[in-house]
Amino acid sequence: MSVTTIATPFEKLNEIGLKVSNKVHYQRDPKDLAEDTVRMKEGEYNDTGALVIKTGEFTGRSPKDKFTVKDEVTENTVHWNDFNIALDEKHFFIIRDKIVHYLNELDELWIRDAYACADPAYRINIRIVNEKPWINLFSYNMFLRPTAEELKNFNAEWTILSAPGLQLDPKECGVRQGNAAVISFKHKTVLIAGTGYTGETKKGIFTVLNYILPQEQNVLSMHCSANMGKEGDTALFFGLSGTGKTTLSADPNRKLIGDDEHGWTNTGIFNFEGGCYAKTIDLSEEKEPEIFRAIRPGALVENTTFIPGTKTIDFSSKEITENTRVSYPLDFISNALEPSVGGIPKNIFFLTCDAYGVLPPISKLTPEQAMYQFISGYTAKVAGTEAGVTEPKSTFSACFGAPFLPLHPGKYAEMLGKKLNETKANVWLINTGWTGGGYGVGNRMKLSYTRAMITAALEGKLNNAEFVADPIFGVLVPTECPNVPTEILTPRNTWADKNAYDQAAKNLAAQFVTNFKKYESGVSADILAAAPKI
Structure with missing residues (x-):
């Protein structure tokens, strides 16, 4: 030794x-x-040379x-x-x-x-x-x-x-x-x-x-991923685990700044980290080629199992946990930006995986709506499917990262609001969850459509689009988007049972309002007015 x-x-x-x-x-x-x-x-090596380990009782x-x-x-x-x-x-x-x-x-x-x-x-x-x-x-x-x-x-x-x-x-x-x-x-x-x-x-x-x-x-710390376009334009992607932060920021046409943690200064943004920590459940080269190819010598894969009789990882297996992960240095991504520092963000995306199938796949937010959504930090997942529970479960995590925020959420929200007013950055709400119905009825939004919507926003192709306000959530929904079927842009149109959609939308709106009560005393009237209308 x-x-x-x-x-x-x-x-x-x-x-x-x-x-x-x-x-x-x-x-x-x-x-x-x-x-x-x-x-x-x-630990042991898989067939690509990555180290595979189990973290024990806690996954x-x-x-x-x-x-x-x-x-x-x-x-x-x-x-x-x-x-x-x-x-x-x-x-x-x-x-x-x-x-x-x-x-x-x-x-x-x-x-x-x-x-x-x-x-x-x-x-x-x-x-x-x-x-x-x-x-x-x-x-x-x-x-x-x-x-x-x-x-x-x-x-x-x-x-x-x-x-x-x-x-x-x-x-x-x-x-x-x-x-x-x-x-x-x-x-x-x-x-x-x-x-x-x-x-x-x-x-x-x-x-x-x-x-x-x-x-x-005086730096806004953020639970978000970030990338940069060929013209130097920076984009941020906020979202809780499973909403697509890592996947959507790993864009082959843009430089990756980082996949999870960043700071926003008066001159730009910077990555806190030197690597990525990506979920691997159902990973495939077709869906996420950069992450898939990063699983090689030097990468650390956690809590996965092998296909029996091989050293090939079974990415579909939840035998140990659904929270299977891989960590790797940032330079394992072919288009990583070094040093991982970018300019003032031009576009900001709030990602949510809405398992109720209610929110539009893309919508534009006013600064007040952006603050409301940021403080809410909403996503909804399907909980406990192994035990037969098929109802979606809402999660509200202030600033899309409540467990890691030692200060009052209002501090981070106030800083973001100031930066939005100073920079006039576009803020978009992206639903990577269900369409055509909630979980069990509808289908998960196609990754190719989500990528097309984000690309359209980044390239300014929605700047002159016609927008219609959602009657309940108030967000502005484009009537058209390049490379995306028009019928999926308005979620109510994708539901066979329109009354069922209306009821699901009202139920979700009520959850937003109930959750936000704990923040009412610390926010402005304009932000309160951005709440969904029940």
């Missing part, structure tokens, strides 16, 4: 009791990290087990709620000590220095300490990678300690169960225990940036 020579001092780790010794693998490259994983019998984030330390820094700044759950500082110290002790007892550790934010003006340096080499590979893929010269004087501002094999005592540690992800803004530390789900690492730093950038740097 070879261990990489340590080239960077680790005083801050020593100060908290972590014994950084010859057992440490520092800045291992992807090939070595994959070999370490296979050597430990924690997704655990929002109820994510905690923020409540202290003099955060007490009056964090918006405490079901996502921002307070933890006493004394429990932070207990958990940190337990993780340090646990890591000190291991035969090997993997440490990586990386950074977030592609714009140098906002860069934060991160040191990640891992129990598992495959989580270190995930960190290599997802964060930005310092040069050898930059590593010589690397000063880590934030530290991530990851110990998925450690089960916490809930009573002693002040947590809900044996796993926890804890953020301390005072100590600039993220603690992860009891879960091997790699996304906790990435979303921990995203949450950190969502706290720091708006307050300290």
